[in-house]
Amino acid sequence: MVSSMTFVVFSLLIIVGLIFTNVLAVNLYETSSISRTATSVSSHLDENCGKSTVQINQSPTDPLPSGIPTYTVEIVNTCVTDCAISNIHVACGMFSSATLINPNIFMRLSENDCLVNGGNPISSGGVISFKYANTFSYPLSVSSVVCN
Known part of the structure; x- marks a missing residue:
């Protein structure tokens, strides 16, 4: 027991x-x-707002009838909070295109300095896109932004 x-x-x-x-x-x-x-x-x-929250995606698309390659570019504000980003400058070399790009969307200001959306803000999740035509793609990277 x-x-x-x-x-x-x-x-x-x-x-x-x-x-x-x-x-x-x-x-x-x-x-x-x-x-x-x-x-x-x-x-x-x-990382709520800054260069790292702007993503640039670039992909080849169908060439022009003349055979010149074309590329689609998307510039995205990936900020998850309510933050608008303006005055987005892109390092773009001597960017040029065989087709016209609306300068209010993307414009080369000087060598290696292109302005996105005319400097106007892109809201959270906003996308700016355009196509360009050239014999080669340009490396594009964000060089500066202003957080609003």
Whole structure:
């Protein structure tokens, strides 16, 4: 009888110990999850507005009837909060096109300096797109922006 009672008490102690260990592990996991989330959110908040939130995508499209290659460019404000970005300047080399591009959309101001959207703001998630024709594609990268 004593030995069965000892076994029951010992078993209860093990069960209580396992429950306590499990609760402790869950609390540690929740704390570490909160820490990771806070780090993730704060690092994202640092990038709410800036050059890194403007993405330039460029892809080849069907050539002109004359055979000159054409390219489609999309300039996207990837900011997830309500932030408009204006005065977007793009490093664009000696950009030129065999087809006319609306200068209010994309215009070369000088060597290696092109202005997007006439300097006007692009809202969060906004996209400016245009096509150009040239024998080669130009490397395009954001050089400066103004956050509104």
